[in-house]
Amino acid sequence: MTRRGIRGAVAVAGIAETTYYKHGKSPDPEFVLALKAILGAAADAGIDPQDIDGFASYSNDRSDPSRIAAALGIRELRFSNMHWGGGGGGTAAAVANGAAAIAAGFADCVVVFRALAQGQFRRFGEALPDRTVSGNAAFLSPYGVMSPAQHYAMRATRFMHEYGVRNDALRAIAMASYAHAQNNPRAIKYGQPLDEATYDQSRWIVEPVNRLFDCCQENDGAAALILVPAERARDLPHKPVYLLGAAQGSDHRCGAPVMNATNFASSSFTTVGRRVFESAGLTPKDVDVVQSYENFTTGVMMAVVEHGFCEPEETNDFFTLENLLAPTGKMPLNTSGGNLAECYMHGLGLQLEAVRQIRGNSSNQVPGAKVAINIAGPMVTPVSSVIVGCEEALA
């Protein structure tokens, strides 16, 4: 039997995002944001948007593919896919699902997209003012545990206790994102640098791990990415960015009720981190630049560790600002500013940034970057990762 996989079979041909807005500030309805991003990605790919024949998204995106297909006049809808799970855990998986459809011959041109307009809909960071709760929430909400920040703080606090991780590691992650955003005019935090004192003095959201600057923004906007078969990508305007490997899922009983995951002190990546590298035939040493979804800096820290970039005991030494900054750091991280400082595009902005790095046109370009990894949605389940690279990385 031949080796199964998507390595080299599918490429990203086009990317686009709308203007990014503070939450609630989009002048456009959410559906319009989705349309604009998709049209932009088609234009970037040099294709007719009516040639799109597949859609992949995640986290229950509200823009229905059949409505988009009708709105755009798409000739034939051949693939529509929603990845289960909340948060950004499906960001990389949506890319992989779209690529799998192309590799399987179900579709020839899949757009991966995400649109958010939180003025039209509710925010993520505040619970509904429920009077009664049942099921899993009945064991958490009455004790004042309702938000993602709180659910994941329990995991991170235990992880940091087990391995002696200091909050300085989290500060370095936040500062790297803000530093990168200063060179990125798309970023919401462009022109708003972050220094150590401002971080240290920022208010606690959830002590002892989440200060204000450890938490992602909430924003309005949309982003999209066009996938085509590798051979077609070679005839399109941009340098193809190939999928090298992908994995999604989580380990034993990660979603057990009342926070009873077997491996609780984890970002949920212990299995996925290993498999994404196996599927690409690569190791962390082969990666030139890392995009790692920041719901919270704790998730970035644990996810990078669980992908094998450093041992958990080395976390304090590894996560320094110097190591995380492009272009010279050992492991340039979140080079667009990411969810913390570019835009909380539910992680899809990080996917676009990985494509820019491989194309060579990031605003914080890592010189000669050939391989980039996207780590999506730490601490939720399922989580996902994808590795992309240039033609040379396929050799």
Place this chain on the structure above:
Amino acid sequence: MNSTSYLPSGMPAPVPAADGLDAPYWEGVLQGKLKVQRCSHCGTWQWGPEWLCHACNSFELAWEEVPPHGLIYSWQRPWHPVHPALRGFGPYLVVMVELPHAGGIRMVGNLLGPVDQTVQIGAPVTAVFERHDDALTPYALVHWRTAG
């Protein structure tokens, strides 16, 4: 609402799941008893509640009373109000408590005592049942206090 509740009135009130899955737990805490699931077939402890045993897939799950004490496994001190009832109230303390005598299952509750106390992972704690008898559906919460 109980005048001595740890969190302010107006917090979401737990009600047993409509499908009956967790009813024995809620009945137990109203009697000051901590009951969790244990497989009648293979003896595996299980929490939170589910319809079958995750180890052997038997549906024969019993509800067994466990001694109401454990060890702090993780903790947090939330400051940001995530519910209207918490505006202007925080911070408060939440602990995750491991029950080593029940297969290491974990529960979440508030840690009673000074909010600025130093919380030690691994410290022994004892359950404190907080009754809410005047709720539409009376219930009890399970908090924890550092053991002497």
